[in-house]
Amino acid sequence: MGDTILEVRNLKKYFKSPRGMVHAVDGVQFSIERGQTLGVVGESGCGKSTLGRCILRLIEPTEGEVIFEGRDICKLNKRELKELRKDMQIIFQDPFSSLNPRKTVLEIISEPIIFNKLMKGASKAEIENRVLELMDTVGIAERLINSYPHELDGGRRQRIGIARALAMNPKFIVCDEPVSALDVSIQAQILNLLKKLQKEMGLTYMFITHDLAVVHYFSNDIIVMYLGQIVEKAPSEILFNNPLHPYTKALLSAILVPKVGGNKDSIQLRGEVTSPIDPPDECRFAKRCDYRCEACEAGNPPLLEVEPNHFVACHCIKPGENLLKEREGYVSAG
Amino acid sequence: MTAVTQKQGQSATLASRRYKKKSGFVESWNRLKTNPGAMFGLIVLIIMVLLMIYSFLFITKDDVMAINSGNRFKPPSAQHPFGTDSMGRDLFKRTIYGTRYSLTVGFFSVAFGFIVGVFFGTIAGYFGGWVEEIIMRVSDVMASIPGMLLGMVIVAVLGPSFLNLLIAIGISNISGFVRMARASVLSVKGSEFVEAARAIGMSEIRIAFSQVLPNSISPLIVTATARIATSVLAAAGLSFIGFGVPVPLPEWGALISDGRNYLSLAPHLTLFPGIFIMLVTFACSLLGDGLRDALDPKLKQ
Ligand SMILES: Nc1ncnc2c1ncn2[C@@H]1O[C@H](COP(=O)(O)OP(=O)(O)OP(=O)(O)O)[C@@H](O)[C@H]1O
Ligand code: SF4
Ligand SMILES: [Mg+2]
Numbered sequence: 311m312g313d314t315i316l317e318v319r320n321l322k323k324y325f326k327s328p329r330g331m332v333h334a335v336d337g338v339q340f341s342i343e344r345g346q347t348l349g350v351v352g353e354s355g356c357g358k359s360t361l362g363r364c365i366l367r368l369i370e371p372t373e374g375e376v377i378f379e380g381r382d383i384c385k386l387n388k389r390e391l392k393e394l395r396k397d398m399q400i401i402f403q404d405p406f407s408s409l410n411p412r413k414t415v416l417e418i419i420s421e422p423i424i425f426n427k428l429m430k431g432a433s434k435a436e437i438e439n440r441v442l443e444l445m446d447t448v449g450i451a452e453r454l455i456n457s458y459p460h461e462l463d464g465g466r467r468q469r470i471g472i473a474r475a476l477a478m479n480p481k482f483i484v485c486d487e488p489v490s491a492l493d494v495s496i497q498a499q500i501l502n503l504l505k506k507l508q509k510e511m512g513l514t515y516m517f518i519t520h521d522l523a524v525v526h527y528f529s530n531d532i533i534v535m536y537l538g539q540i541v542e543k544a545p546s547e548i549l550f551n552n553p554l555h556p557y558t559k560a561l562l563s564a565i566l567v568p569k570v571g572g573n574k575d576s577i578q579l580r581g582e583v584t585s586p587i588d589p590p591d592e593c594r595f596a597k598r599c600d601y602r603c604e605a606c607e608a609g610n611p612p613l614l615e616v617e618p619n620h621f622v623a624c625h626c627i628k629p630g631e632n633l634l635k636e637r638e639g640y641v642s643a644g
Numbered sequence: 645m646t647a648v649t650q651k652q653g654q655s656a657t658l659a660s661r662r663y664k665k666k667s668g669f670v671e672s673w674n675r676l677k678t679n680p681g682a683m684f685g686l687i688v689l690i691i692m693v694l695l696m697i698y699s700f701l702f703i704t705k706d707d708v709m710a711i712n713s714g715n716r717f718k719p720p721s722a723q724h725p726f727g728t729d730s731m732g733r734d735l736f737k738r739t740i741y742g743t744r745y746s747l748t749v750g751f752f753s754v755a756f757g758f759i760v761g762v763f764f765g766t767i768a769g770y771f772g773g774w775v776e777e778i779i780m781r782v783s784d785v786m787a788s789i790p791g792m793l794l795g796m797v798i799v800a801v802l803g804p805s806f807l808n809l810l811i812a813i814g815i816s817n818i819s820g821f822v823r824m825a826r827a828s829v830l831s832v833k834g835s836e837f838v839e840a841a842r843a844i845g846m847s848e849i850r851i852a853f854s855q856v857l858p859n860s861i862s863p864l865i866v867t868a869t870a871r872i873a874t875s876v877l878a879a880a881g882l883s884f885i886g887f888g889v890p891v892p893l894p895e896w897g898a899l900i901s902d903g904r905n906y907l908s909l910a911p912h913l914t915l916f917p918g919i920f921i922m923l924v925t926f927a928c929s930l931l932g933d934g935l936r937d938a939l940d941p942k943l944k945q
Pocket of ligand 2: 556557593594595596597599600601602603605606611623624625626
């Protein structure tokens with residue numbers, strides 16, 4: 311073990327806005343092992359995409375380190391960064407805006423090859439054969455090679471986005487909600503394709519989604535984000551069997567099938583969402599948390615390892631003690 | 645290497661040759677064809693261009709400049725379809741000869757404004773920040789000066805000549821394109837394919853011009869067509885008040901200016917050049933409207 315491909319340390323991204331600083335990503339820390347998948351879940355606007363884009367340095371992080379194969383990518387100059395981009399790619403959420411409407415399938419997939427001179431000295435025919443190979447890998451029929459994106463459906467477009475990423479021969483791919491814009495029937499196909507590619511090429515994924523069922527199927531480790539911060543981090547099995555943070559519990563209860571004879575209803579998230587603009591110095595989930603107490607206003611809870619490999623950021627959960635359990639009674643009573 | 649040759653052997657021709665490519669141009673053209681107004685405009689413009697070519701081939705400068713005092717103010721006839729002017733010159737030939745001024749001004753002043761304006765507008769829209777601030781302020785200042793006034797000032801400084809007229813109108817065309825290009829680029833630059841290009845290592849300037857601009861170009865082409873109409877009018881206007889093409893040359897505005905003195909005696913002197921100006925501007929406007937619909941990507945299924 312210990313073959314860490316990516317390590318993120320204290321990553322922050324603040325956006326200026328007229329009303330103050332948007333804390334889109336606020337001190338995120340994790341690492342991914344080679345060949346594994348890290349699932350990132352959280353509701354819309356919690357900073358998942360911003361995190362993914364900072365890691366690829368598509369936008370400049372405000373603070374922190376992103377260490378890919380031992381090198382801090384935030385410190386690379388333009389040339390080094392261009393070199394590194396071959397190893398790190400991204401698959402986008404919206405298959406309708408992620409492909410240039412003016413380019414054909416051939417142009418879209420060959421662009422990274424030609425632009426980065428990945429096949430130095432290759433003839434047009436050789437590059438085209440490579441494109442056909444990639445199209446075959448992602449399951450796009452050869453006859454679509456001259457099609458424009460608007461002639462294709464969402465699933466095919468997403469496959470082309472995947473082929474474009476694969477054209478660079480990457481080691482690590484950020485999948486930013488790659489199926490959430492697709493029909494349910496097509497979602498499974500794309501997920502299976504991604505899984506197959508991972509196995510065949512030894513890819514490492516950071517898999518962003520707001521759908522816990524998808525992430526369960528896919529991930530080794532999962533981080534749960536809330537307003538720019540990690541509130542819980544654990545291997546997939548642990549997180550699903552023993553969710554600790556109140557937010558994770560609420561998310562999970564929304565997808566779990568009610569147990570036979572069980573009395574556990576899904577937990578409704580109530581209350582207003584704390585604004586990501588200059589958030590107050592308290593637990594960011596406090597406004598919606600059923601378990602909140604005075605302690606929760608005493609600053610932002612740190613992410614602690616409460617049991618092996620299981621990290622939680624909550625004032626009421628510490629290694630060896632879980633105050634929430636005691637409160638369970640009066641929560642359901644009240 | 646062997647795998648490649650093998651594959652080539654299987655498919656004797658390149659796959660990209662075997663499957664037809666639907667061209668966006670053809671699709672737009674097919675839509676444009678169904679628009680009668682746009683087709684009328686296009687035909688009028690084609691006729692104008694043909695007339696211009698004809699004038700280059702068959703009408704000499706002497707033909708339109710030579711004074712014939714025995715032949716003044718003739719009304720339209722078989723021999724002189726548009727009649728003759730105060731110097732006895734054939735107005736038909738002069739008007740046809742004048743197409744070259746209006747069409748060149750229309751085309752080149754817009755092309756100039758387009759290239760300069762779209763370049764700066766794209767930079768402003770894509771890069772934002774202080775670059776945008778500076779470009780937009782300069783463009784605002786240029787836009788706040790009325791085109792005619794700007795033209796008069798430039799011609800006054802550089803002297804009246806056809807080239808200076810062209811430069812003057814070209815400059816007054818810049819700011820419109822800066823603003824259009826910026827707005828259009830802003831609407832495209834947030835697309836994920838821009839980030840995809842960044843992710844494969846493309847430089848920002850390359851992304852701006854090779855990925856974003858081609859997707860912002862449709863509204864600019866529409867603007868350009870409409871601008872040709874206003875530029876033709878501006879050229880005629882400046883010539884009319886003596887700031888354009890020097891007088892004896894048969895620019896349409898200058899022809900009207902000359903004819904104005906004999907409005908009741910020989911109304912045809914203003915009528916025919918007036919009709920030509922109207923036809924060209926009207927045709928451009930119709931074509932512009934048609935292009936707006938034909939190039940609209942939302943109509944693509
Ligand atoms: N360029 C930007 N300028 C200002 N604020 C931004 C910018 N990009 C994102 N934000 C803000 O940062 C926060 C996080 O956005 P982000 O897109 O990362 O969320 P997300 O988790 O990916 O959401 P979704 O599930 O909707 O994709 C949001 O509050 C958003 O408004
Ligand atoms: S710190 Fe308090 S408010 Fe925040 S999640 Fe824990 S119990 Fe809820
Ligand atoms: Mg997102």
